[in-house]
Amino acid sequence: MNSGAESSQIAIQKDKRLFERIRQGDQRALAEIYDHRSSLVYSLAFSIVGNVDDSEEVTQEVFLRVWRKAKIFDPKRGSALAWIVTMTRRLAIDRTRSKSYKSQSRSVELFSQIDESVSSKHYSNPTDEMLLRLQTGEVTIALKNLNEKHLEVINLSYYQSMSHSEIAAHLESPLGTVKSRLREAVNHLRNSLNAKVRSND
Amino acid sequence: MIEHKIAYELIEEFVFGTLSQEEHDQVEEHLDSGCEQCAVRYREVSELSAQLGQAVPQKSPASHVKENLLKQILGESEFDSKEVSSKTIWPWVSAVSIAASLLLLFWANSLRNELLQVRDELHQSQGQIARLIQDSSVQKDAAFLLGLPCSWLVDLKGVEPNKDAFAKVVLNPKIDFAVAYVYRMPPSPADREYQLWIELDGQPVSVGVFKVGQDGQALLKLQSISDPMSIQSFQVTIEPKGGLAKPSGMQYLTGMNAMPAMPSMH
Numbered sequence: 001m002n003s004g005a006e007s008s009q010i011a012i013q014k015d016k017r018l019f020e021r022i023r024q025g026d027q028r029a030l031a032e033i034y035d036h037r038s039s040l041v042y043s044l045a046f047s048i049v050g051n052v053d054d055s056e057e058v059t060q061e062v063f064l065r066v067w068r069k070a071k072i073f074d075p076k077r078g079s080a081l082a083w084i085v086t087m088t089r090r091l092a093i094d095r096t097r098s099k100s101y102k103s104q105s106r107s108v109e110l111f112s113q114i115d116e117s118v119s120s121k122h123y124s125n126p127t128d129e130m131l132l133r134l135q136t137g138e139v140t141i142a143l144k145n146l147n148e149k150h151l152e153v154i155n156l157s158y159y160q161s162m163s164h165s166e167i168a169a170h171l172e173s174p175l176g177t178v179k180s181r182l183r184e185a186v187n188h189l190r191n192s193l194n195a196k197v198r199s200n201d
Numbered sequence: 202m203i204e205h206k207i208a209y210e211l212i213e214e215f216v217f218g219t220l221s222q223e224e225h226d227q228v229e230e231h232l233d234s235g236c237e238q239c240a241v242r243y244r245e246v247s248e249l250s251a252q253l254g255q256a257v258p259q260k261s262p263a264s265h266v267k268e269n270l271l272k273q274i275l276g277e278s279e280f281d282s283k284e285v286s287s288k289t290i291w292p293w294v295s296a297v298s299i300a301a302s303l304l305l306l307f308w309a310n311s312l313r314n315e316l317l318q319v320r321d322e323l324h325q326s327q328g329q330i331a332r333l334i335q336d337s338s339v340q341k342d343a344a345f346l347l348g349l350p351c352s353w354l355v356d357l358k359g360v361e362p363n364k365d366a367f368a369k370v371v372l373n374p375k376i377d378f379a380v381a382y383v384y385r386m387p388p389s390p391a392d393r394e395y396q397l398w399i400e401l402d403g404q405p406v407s408v409g410v411f412k413v414g415q416d417g418q419a420l421l422k423l424q425s426i427s428d429p430m431s432i433q434s435f436q437v438t439i440e441p442k443g444g445l446a447k448p449s450g451m452q453y454l455t456g457m458n459a460m461p462a463m464p465s466m467h
Contacts (some may be wrong), residue, residue, distance in 0.1 A: 027255050027274060031338045034267055039424045042262040044254045052443030055262040056266045060273075067274050077232075077240065082247035085254045089218035090225070138258035182213050190249050 011036070015080040022070040030067050037081070038063070041088045048092035048161050058091045093161050141193035150185035157182055202234065203227040204386040209239050215244040239248070261424050263394055263410045263443055264335075273330030276324075338423045345373045345379040357435050357456035363387060366417075368437065368454050379426050383419040387451060389439070395453065396444040397423065400433040410444040432458045 002079060021029030038059060045058035065087060121199060143151060156162045156170060164182070168175045214220045215228040233238055346352050352373040358450070359366030368383040381397060387426040389412045391396055398405040408423040437454035 027271065027334060028338060030274060030388060031267070031271060031334050034270065034336060035342075035422060035424075039259045039261045040255060040257075040269070042266075043257045044261045046260060048256045052263075056262055056443070059262050060266050060270050063270050077246045078247045079251065080246075082251040085251040086218065086247050087370060088254075089216075089250070091218075093218040094222075139222070143256075154253075157213065157219065158217055158250070159257075161217070161219055164214055166219075171211050179210055179213075186213060186246055186249060189253075191244060193252055199409055 012079050014083060016075070019066075019070055019073065019080050022067060033066065034063050035052065037084060041084060044088050045092040047159070048089065048190065049095055054092075058088065058095060061091055061159075062088050075105050089161070096161070138193060142148045142189050145192055146185060146188055149181055150188060153178060154185045154189070202232050205231070205239065207237055208232075209242060210238070212239060212242045212431060213246055214329070215241065216250050221321045249275070259424070260407065264412055264419075264421060266326055267335055268328070268331050268442050271334050272324075272327045276331055288379070338381055340421050342378065342422055343371055343382075343420075346376060346380055348372050349373050349376070354459050355435060355456050357437065357454040359379075359385070360452050360455055363453055366453055368456070370423070370435060370456075372426070372432075372458075374430050377424075377426055379408075379423040379429065381409075381419075381421050381423060383413065383421070383437070385417045386413045386419065386437075388415050388417065389413045392442055393439050394442050395419070395437050395452075396440045396450075397421070397466050398436050398438065398446065398448055399423075399426070399458075400435070403433070405436070407444055407446070410440070429458075432452050434458055 015033065018029045018033040018036070040057045041062050042055055045062075046052070046055040049055055049058065062084060065108065066084065073080065077083070143154065146154065152171070153167060156167045157164075162170065163177050164175060167173075167182075168178045171178065208228050210218060211224060211228050214427050215225060218321055220228065229409075232243060302317050352371060355367035355370040355372065357370065358364075363386065365385045366387075368381055368384060368385075370379055370381045372379045382393075385394070394410040394412055396410045400406075408426065409421050410420045411421045413419045435454070435456045435458065436448065438447070438448040438452050439450040
C-alpha cells in the first residue's frame with residue numbers, strides 16, 4: 001500500500017470512529033469530524049455554488065445532517081466520507097437550482113479562487129483547464145489517463161455538475177451515448193485508482 | 202416504483218447530485234428496497250466521487266461556520282424541552298374573572314419577559330459553550346503538536362499601528378496541520394475577517410480565516426499544511442468576510458518561519 005492509500009485508510013478509520021461517537025451524542029466528535037472534513041466539504045461546495053455565503057451554508061447544513069442522521073447512516077452502503085461527499089454535492093447543486101443559477105455561471109465560477117496567472121491563460125479545451133486546476137495527485141493522474149471523450153463527460157458531469165440531459169445537449173450527442181460513456185469513464189477511473197468498497201472496513 | 206434497469210442507469214447522476222428531486226427520491230426508494238446490484242454500483246460510484254472531490258483545491262471555511270454549527274446542535278439538544286410559549290398560558294384567561302385575568306395577564310407578561318431573558322442568556326451560553334468546544338478541540342491538537350519531537354514555534358509580530366499584537370504558530374514537519382494562538386488584535390468588524398497566509402515559493406497561500414472578539418484573542422487550526430518545512434513566512438491581513446484568494450487588506454501580523462536546526466530530519 002502506498003503512502004497516499006495508507007493515509008487515506010487512516011482517515012477513513014478516523015471517520016468511522018468519530019461517527020460511532022456522534023451516534024452516541026458526543027458533540028466533541030462532531031467538532032472533530034468538522035475539523036477533519038470541513039475543508040473538503042467547503043471546497044467542494046464552493047466549486048459548485050461559487051460563492052462564500054452559500055458554501056458556508058452548505059457546509060453547516062452538511063454537518064448538521066451528519067449530527068442528526070448519524071444514527072441512521074448505514075456503513076454497508078459505503079464509507080462516511082462517500083456519504084458526506086454525496087450529501088455535499090446534492091445540497092450544493094440544489095442550492096444552485098433554487099437560486100436559478102445557470103450552468104454557464106457555475107462553469108465560469110468554478111475554481112474562481114485559484115491563482116490569477118492560471119485563470120488568465122486561454123485554454124482551447126475546457127478539460128485541460130479543469131486538469132490544471134485540480135490538485136496534483138493520483139486523481140489527476142487517473143484523469144489524465146482517460147481518453148478525451150471519457151475525460152470530457154467526467155468534467156461535465158462531476159466538476160461542472162451537469163445532468164445527463166444537459167451533457168447530451170451540450171455535446172449534441174444522444175442521451176444513451178452520454179450515459180454509457182459516463183459509465184465507462186467511471187469504471188476506467190475506478191480501475192485506475194484501484195477504488196475499493198470500504199463500507200465493511 | 203422505478204424499474205431496476207432505469208434506477209441502475211441513474212446511479213451516477215444520483216451520486217453526483219444532478220438528478221431532479223423526483224428522480225432522486227425514486228432511486229433512493231429503489232436502493233432502500235434492497236436491490237443488491239444497485240447497492241454495489243452505488244458504493245462503487247460514491248467512493249469514486251469521494252476521491253474526485255478530494256482533488257478540488259482545498260480551502261477552509263471561516264471559523265464562524267463551526268461556531269454556528271455547534272451553537273445549533275447545542276440549541277437542539279437543550280432548548281426544545283425548555284421553551285414555553287405564552288400561548289399555553291392564554292387559554293386560562295377566559296375561565297376566570299376580569300380581575301383574575303388582569304392579574305394573570307400581568308403574570309403572563311412577566312413570565313414571558315423572564316422567558317425571553319432566559320432565552321437570551323441561554324443563547325449566549327450556547328455561543329460560549331460552542332466556542333469552548335471548538336477551543337478545546339484546537340487546544341487538544343496544540344497539545345498533541347507540542348508533545349511531538351521536532352515541533353517548533355514561529356513568532357508573528359504586530360505591524361504598525363498594532364505593534365502590541367502578536368501570535369505564535371506551532372508546526373511539526375510530519376503533521377499536515379498547525380495551530381495558531383493570536384493575542385492583542387483589534388476586534389474584527391462584522392463584515393470583515395482576518396486571514397492567515399503562508400508564503401510558499403514566494404506566493405501567498407491562504408490557510409484560514411478567523412474572527413477576533415472583544416478579548417483580542419483567537420485560537421485556530423490551520424488545515425492542509427502539506428509541507429511545514431517549505432513555508433517561508435506568515436502574515437495576517439484583514440479581508441472581506443470569507444477571505445480572498447490573495448491578500449489585499451492591511452497587514453496586522455508578520456513572521457518568518459525560523460525553523461530550528463533538526464539534524465534527525467536530514
